Amino acid sequence: xxxxxxxxxxxxxxxxxxxxxxxxxxxxxxxxxxxxxxxxxxxxxxxxxxxxxxxxxxxxxxxxxxxxxxxxxxxxxxxxxxxxxxxxxxxxxxxxxxxxxxxxxxxxxxxxxxxxxxxxxxxxxxxxxxxxxxxxxxxxxxxxxxxxxxxxxxxxxxxxxxxxxxxxxxxxxxxxxxxxxxxxxxxxxxxxxxxxxxxxxxxxxxxxxxxxxxxxxxxxxxxxxxxxxxxxxxxxxxxxxxxxxxxxxxxxxxxxxxxxxxxxxxxxxxxxxxxxxxxxxxxxxxxxxxxxxxxxxxxxxxxxxxxxxxxxxxxxxxxxxxxxxxxxxxxxxxxxxxxxxxxxxxxxxx
Ligand code: 2P0
Numbered sequence: 001x002x003x004x005x006x007x008x009x010x011x012x013x014x015x016x017x018x019x020x021x022x023x024x025x026x027x028x029x030x031x032x033x034x035x036x037x038x039x040x041x042x043x044x045x046x047x048x049x050x051x052x053x054x055x056x057x058x059x060x061x062x063x064x065x066x067x068x069x070x071x072x073x074x075x076x077x078x079x080x081x082x083x084x085x086x087x088x089x090x091x092x093x094x095x096x097x098x099x100x101x102x103x104x105x106x107x108x109x110x111x112x113x114x115x116x117x118x119x120x121x122x123x124x125x126x127x128x129x130x131x132x133x134x135x136x137x138x139x140x141x142x143x144x145x146x147x148x149x150x151x152x153x154x155x156x157x158x159x160x161x162x163x164x165x166x167x168x169x170x171x172x173x174x175x176x177x178x179x180x181x182x183x184x185x186x187x188x189x190x191x192x193x194x195x196x197x198x199x200x201x202x203x204x205x206x207x208x209x210x211x212x213x214x215x216x217x218x219x220x221x222x223x224x225x226x227x228x229x230x231x232x233x234x235x236x237x238x239x240x241x242x243x244x245x246x247x248x249x250x251x252x253x254x255x256x257x258x259x260x261x262x263x264x265x266x267x268x269x270x271x272x273x274x275x276x277x278x279x280x281x282x283x284x285x286x287x288x289x290x291x292x293x294x295x296x297x298x299x300x301x302x303x304x305x306x307x308x309x310x311x312x313x314x315x316x317x318x319x320x321x322x323x324x325x326x327x328x329x330x331x332x333x334x335x336x337x338x339x340x341x342x343x344x345x346x347x348x349x350x
Contacts, residue, residue, distance in 0.1 A: 254300025
């Protein structure tokens, strides 16, 4: 179905356009990873990816238009943003203004419940919430496809947090031009049947990562001899994953997710200089996951741009898996997540 043209609508709404809007979004964890861009400006990925949106760690973002203001003002958990993080948000607001044909600056207030920049997908929930709130505040009437394309421009993984449950983000590698790829690179729901999954999240370190994922991706694509082989094998991972999800086979889903994540980390370890996000507690949790499997429990690990581990299992096994993870990493914060909802507007009056 990925060759279909998206039903993209970018229509400025008429005079009653809202002056402010609030949206909530949740992070997502990729089971087939996005790692590497082929166009940094348009945030076009080198690979398709597939994720599960979580029901924990929401980000809530309010965007209020400020017609008198000379600049955008952005705060995260009450503290004003400056420097590069502010630049990323203002560049994104510029794009929204361009789509909307508007000029007013905005006041943006974001509340994150996920540790920021720790490899727990704070930029996914952050830019998905910002895309939904800013589009509404600037009077854009966007369908889910267009919202996903917009969120992608803020942070690639945010394209998937527009949707709840499982979502696949198309790389549109066969597009003839960057403009066509920009139109065709969006996420959409991925069919899954008969699964009742949980992700046990072990936060072994909530501190910000030493290398941003943006820089780490760039370095991996540019210097790692393992990058291309991983990107090629990732195509099989994606199609195998879609089959496994559609037939509700948690063991197959887990095996594919684990091999894809370990392969992604291998590409980084082979980068020059190496990017290593995995730390000693990460490996201790990975050992606990192996032991769970030896003992007959379906449990599979995935790690992102940080040392934290997410363990996929049947929901019915989640408490047992969490117990094993706590035993292995007593210093970790361990919580159980399930599939969550897509990004949505909150009722301003609520
Ligand atoms: C993912 N990650 O698929 C992968 C796996 C981390 C490891 O998406 O540069 O914050 O803003 O597009 O989305 C983290 O990267 O990167 C990420 P940008 P993003 O979830």
